[in-house]
Amino acid sequence: MAMAIRARVLLLFAVFFSFSYLTFSLYQDQVSLMDWHQQYIGKVKHAVFHTQKAGRKRVVVSTEENVIASLDLRHGEIFWRHVLGANDTIDEIDIAIGKYVITLSSGGNILRAWNLPDGQMVWESILPGSTASRSILSIPTNLRVGKDDLIFVYGSGNLYAFSSIDGEVLWKKDLASEGIDVQQLIHPHGSNTVYALGFIGSLHFGTFEINVKNGELLKHDKVAFSGGFCGDISFLKSDIAVALDSTRSVLVTIQFKEGEISFQQAHISDIVPDSSGVAAILPSKLTEMVAVKVKKSIIFIKLTNEGKFVVMEKVDHTAIVSASLSISESEQSVALIQRRDSKIQLTVKLVSDWSSNLIKETIEMDCQRGLAHKIFLNNYIRTDRSSGFRALIVMEDHSLILVQQGKIVWSREDGLASITDVTTSELPVEKDGVSVAKVEHSLFEWLKGHVLKLKGTLMLATPDDVAAIQRLRLQSSEKNKMTRDHNGFRKLIIVLTRAGKLFALHTGDGRIVWSVLLNSLRKSETCEAPNVLKLQQWQVPHHHAMDENPSIFVLGRCGPSIDAPGVYSIVDAYTGKELNSLGPFHSISQVIPLPYTDTKEQRLHLLIDAEWRAHLYPRSSEALAIFQRELGNTYWYSVEADNGILRGHAAKENCVLQVPDEYCFDTRDLWSIVFPSESEKIIGTATRKLNEVVHTQAKLLADQDVMYKYISKNLLFVVTVAPKAAGDIGSVTPDESWLVVYLVDTITGRILHRMTHYGSQGPVHVVFSENWVVYHYFNLRAHRYEMSVIEIYDQSRADNKDVLKLILGKHNLTSPISSYSRPEAVTKQQSYFFTHSVKTIATTSTAKGITSKQLLIGTVGDQVLALDKRFLDPRRTLNPTQAEKEEGIIPLTDSLPVIPQSYITHALKVEGLRGIVTVPAKLESTTLVFAHGVDLFFIRLAPSKTYDSLTEDFSYALLLLTIVALVVAIFVTWILSERKELQEKWR
Amino acid sequence: MEKGKAIMGSGRRWGVEFTDNSAAPSSRDIPDPPGFTRSSHDQDDSTANKQKKDSEANWKLKKAWEVAQAPFKNFLMMGFMMWMAGSTVHLFSIGITFSALWQPISALQGVSKVFEPYKDNKVELLGPKLVYIALNLVALGLGVWKLNTLGLLPTHASDWVSSLPPAQEVEYSGGGIPLF
Structure with a gap:
């Protein structure tokens, strides 16, 4: 990798080599000088503690980002971590025979064992089957068949017994054919049978008794219950379960002793007076009791030995209940979390003695973490032989907190593993009045640092000095300051996570400057299932509005469907304070930032609702006046991927609504492009970034000739595939598969370019910048991935070649152009093979657009590869002339090179890579790159070297x-x- | 160093000038020796002197013509160097080209100086001067031509549009696939 470990003597030569244009490599001691990397795991779903033995105490967790990780219980650091594929959802985890972590994933289709200390995979078993069913993992203690400990797995309608040593299937029993929807596997202690319990249809409850040695069905029984079941069930003991009937008002006790099933029913209203309405059983695994949620409270009900229900406690519905934890042979404990204003109260109770609390602690909790979502309880033996408890709490913002003895031992901001959108903000301008003492101190430090560096350069440094140099470089306070710098390297990266939390990260070291859980995006009575949509820059003050703070526009939606009402918040980018919020209001299907700002530098936005009405924000008369003025030139387009239609729209007059709204505009259709549904299906679109800066419209050729780039922000790149080929790669033959790409002008609906790749298939990853598009797809005939480039040139300007006219300025090259003038476009195209499959593609962007571009390719190995755009130049030929070589044209090769030194992530991985964002710095040569997935990675890149500044270690x-x-x-x-x-x- | 020389120059206390061409007796402090009449001697030599002056003028003219034609040789050599330098821009070719431009220009600036030694009432220097200027101008032209072949003259459209910003667009359009 880029760790160019070279002798110091060779350093000088190495510097010269690194000037060669292809490499972006860095030295080992430059790692984390311009970059930082953070590892996260995501919102925890399951946690299993491993604290029995002495040594490192750890907790194994599985998360919603399909991560399985082992965390240090002392500090919360990651011992090891594995990110499973995007479709490999983890259903269950557990620890078997004290040394393996067993995971069941992909809907009960894959069972894996990982070595507990180091996370190496020990074995993996694929369970074929496609029947959708619950997936249950059951690891009975002390069940040995021969020398093997058994693992029972129910998945895809089959019951399997696995050997825990090597993951071999010992036997398999098809239960789906019996029609049972298995809810639980129970293995009574010491017996040779395992019971599969579940509902058969909605009326019957069934038990299957199976021999653990060979999977032989010993006995099965099913009994109908006249009231029917709704599906909620809780298993209290090894022979008693409590279910809810289909009306959700009757608790049914199910006893299944010795294979005999018997029912008893009790109305919830009888058990709990003054509670009516539908009930639900909480899914927490409790023993000897059941937690029922009725309306706005949770009721803990205990089943006495006589079979009677006794209400133990009634708490608010926001309380969170842990699974029960056995602390001794007969004692079971349960943890409860309740909210008390800005604090949370943790109570641990014994099931047998509910009235007394083992622990009752109130913990001060940052209100930006929201409510608790999950709790996992674990106990330990104190020195005085009493048992203490620690609780792992998952909060609303997906952060993970370990609480012990009433204190937060550690916390992890795992919400950052699920970033949905990213934007950036400038930092405040530095104020005058720095104290002299500080300057002197920094001068001394500065001198000391440089003397050390000089020593290093002159090869006089001792190992201690080298370490000191490295430390100095890393913690150079310069890069972590909270003010704007001259080069524009210091910025705030503002990220929106799926939990609806907004974080501001400093580009210097990636620390969290502020974080805010947006109230408008939290679950409330008016907004039942909020989800986040988008992040936009709302106000970017410069020039006359310098004294105002920049602000961010956050959009969300109350529900999963497109016509669900929307919400928005405006947040101050310096402090994270919510300045303004609104909602729920009309639905949001599109957000269009307009190229106009008002006098306070607030950007005008159009929100398009599901009925294709345009709503103008900010709602001020000034914004309205600006919009009215530009109304004739503002258009929008919609892509209906399911119907295969592109439509162009324009805003008309105000909407006709019951309540008149002058900020709402009706729209009319201007054009539409209908793709034939039998041969084409839209799988992707791409446009240029709105804030991209292009330096020049002319492309100079080696022979002094000029080509004029077709630079338009209103170009849409559309990719369609044959409907048959919409599936996975290899699902169709090359003859049935094709890929068609279009370049469409979104003002007039004119198709500028159309190109068919026969025998090719998606998924397609696209990046569109300046006048070129680069896309990545699979070529079925060549069995390889390909990347193609299209460059678009404006033919109607090509005649502007009269030097005299150009000297005198008698040309119309800079006069505003309209799409209705139908400029004639010509395209150049070329394709190359590419080795990797790709997760995402982005391109570098610089302040003025002068610096040459690099493509940033997120590879399947979760790394980011920088590839010079010159490799994707459609003018490459096999034997370029001398003049073309001088211009920088590389001889044509059939495949694009992957140079190991050009991985910008060097030795690191951005696990679960989802997006790459580039932001220009003020220094023209430099661009800031932020890659996010489960991990976060940031680096400062100079695609053509830092030609405009001295290097930092100068x-x-x-x-x-x-x-x-x-x-x-x-x-x-x-x-x-x-x-x-x-x-x-x-x- | 300049300073040192000056000091050394003024360091001489006295000197003897053996050559004295001045004809005016009044300019001399020392009287002529007896029997020596300067005027008669002058008259004796006058015809020879005249002849000598004529030949000197001829010689000057000849020399002036030689000087006037000198750039031609220079010119040939320069052409050869330019041919050697090739048409790509690098240090050598730029050096050659700039010297090819600089030499004629400096030569043109110093036309009168070059012909100063041959200045004479009887010598017609206009012809040589014109030839000299013309040849230098040709050399200058050669230099400019070289500059152009190197692509350093803004004679192409590309030189005038290379930094032209993209034209503004009248319309604006946004949108895309509905947000999910």
């Missing part, structure tokens, strides 16, 4: 020393020459 001291030495030399020689002349004269 030795100013050496330069200073050289200058001083030169000046001294001048004086000495002058004095010497004077003296010599005098002697000459005396001769």
Whole structure:
């Protein structure tokens, strides 16, 4: 990798080599100088503690990001971690025979065992089957068949017994054919049978008794219950379960002793007076009791030995209940979390003695973490042999907290593993008035640092010094300041997570500057199932609005469907304060930032609702006036991927609504492109970034010729595939598969370019910048991935070649152009093979657009590869002429090179890579790259080297020393020459 | 060094000038020796002197013509160097080209100086001067031509549009696939 471990003597040569244009490599000691990397795991679903033995205490967790990780219980650090594929959802985890972590994933289709200390995979078993069913993992203790410990897995309608040593299937029993929907596997202690219990249809409850040795069905029984079942069930003991009937008002006790099933029923209203309405059984695994949620409260009901229900406690419905934890042979404990204003109260109770609390602690909790969502309880034996408890709490913002002895031992911000959108903000401008002492101190530090660096350069540094240099570089306070810098390297990266939390990360070291859980995006009575949509820059003050803070526009929706009402918040980017919020209001299907701002530098936004009405924000008369003025030139388009239709729209007059709304506009259809549904299906679109800066419209060729780029923000790149080929790669033959790409002008609906790739298939990853599009797809005929480039040139400007006219400025190259003038476009295209499959593609962006571009390719190995755009130049030929070579055209090869040094993530991985965001720095040569997935990675890149500044490790001291030495030399020689002349004269 | 020389120059206390061409007796402090009449000697030599002056003028003219034609040789050499330098931009070719431009320009600036030694009432220097200027102009032209072949003259459209910003668009359009 980029760890160019070279001898110091070779350093000088190496510097020269690194100037060659292809490589972006860095030295080992430069790692984390310009980049940072953070590891997360996501929202925890299951946790299994492993604290029995002495040694490192750990907790194994599985998360919603399909991560399985082992965390240090002392500090919350990750011991090891595995990110499973995007479709490999983890259903269950457990620990078997004290040394393996067993995971059941992909809907009960894959069973894996991981070595507990180091996370190596021990074995993996694929369970074929496609029947959708619950997946249950059951690891009975002390069940040995021969030398093997058994693992029972129910998945895809089959019951399997696995050997825990090597993952071999010992036997398999098809239960789906019996029509049972298995809810639980129960293995009574010491017996040779396992019971599969579940509902058969909605009326019957069935038990299957199976021999653990060979999977032989010993006995099965089913009994109908006239009231029917709704599906909620809780198993209290090994022979008693409590279910809810189909009306959700009757608790049914199911006893299944010795294979005999019997029912008893009790109305909830009888058990709990003054509670009516539908009930639900909480899914927490409790023993000897059941937690029922009725309306706005949770009721804990215990089943006495006589079979009677007794209400133990009634708590608010926001309380969170842990699974029961057995602390001794007969004692079971349960943890409860309740909210008390800004604090949370953790209570641990014994099931047998509910009235007394083992622990009752109130913990101060950051209100930005929201409510608790999950709790996992674990106990330990204190030195005085009493048992203490620790609780792992998953909060609303997906953070993970370990609480012990009433204190937060550690917390992890795992919400950052599920970033949905990213934007950036500038930092505040530095204020005057820095104290002298600080300057002196920093001057001394500065000198000391440079002396150290000089030592390093002159190879005089001791190992201690080298370490000190490295430390100095890492913690150079310069890069972590909270103010704007001259080069624009310091910024805030503002990220929105799936939990509806907004984080501001500092680009210097990735620390969280502020975080806010947005109230508008939290679950409330008005907004039942909020989900986040988008993040936009709302106000970017510069020039006359400098004294205002920049702000961010956050959009969300109350529900999963497109016509669910929307919500928005405006958040101050410096402090994270919610300035304004609104909602729920109309639905949001599109957000269109307009290229206009008002006098306060607030950007105008159009929100398109599900009925294709446009709503203008901000709601001010000034914004309205601006919009009214530009109404004739504002268009929007919609892509209906399911119907295969592209439509162009324009805003009309105000909407006709019951309540008149002057900020709402009706729209009319202008054009539509209908793709034939039998041959084409839209699988992707791409446009240029709105804020992209292009330096010039001309492309100069080697022979002094000019080509004019077709630069338009209103170009849409659309990819369609044959409907048959919409599935996975290899699901169709090359003859049935094709890929069609279009370039569409979204103002007029004109198709500028159309191109068919026969025998190719998606998924397609696209990046669109300036006048070129690069896309990645699979070529079925060649059995390889391909990347294609399309460059678009404006033919109607090509005649502007009269030098005299250009000198005199008599040309129309800079006059505004309209799409209705139908500029004639020509395209150039070329395709190359590419080795990797790709997760995402982005391109570097710089402040002025002068610096040459690099493609940033998120590879399947979760790394980011920087590929020079020049490799994707459609003018590449096999034998470029001398002039073309001078222009920088690389001889054509059939495949694109993957140079190991050009991985910008060097030795690191951005697990679960989802997106790459590039932001220009103020320094033209430099661009800031932020890659996010489960991990976060940030780096500062200079695609054409830092031609406009000295490198950070440039030795100013050496330069200073050289200058001083030169000046001294001048004086000495002058004095010497004077003296010599005098002697000459005396001769 | 300049300073040292000056000091050394003024360091001489006295000197003897043996050559004295001045004809005016008044300019001399020392009287002529007896029997020596300067005027008669002058008159004796006058015809020879005249002849000598004529030949000197001829010689000057000849020399002036030689000087006037000198750039031609220079010119040939420069052409050869340019051919050697090739048409790509690098240090050598730029150096050659700039010297090819600089030499004629400096030569043109110093036309009168070049012909100063041959200045004479009887010598017609206009012809040589014109030839000299013309040849230098040709050399300059050669230099400019070289500059152009190197692509350093803004004679192409590309030189004038290379930094032209993209044209503004009248319309604006946004949208895409519905958000999920």
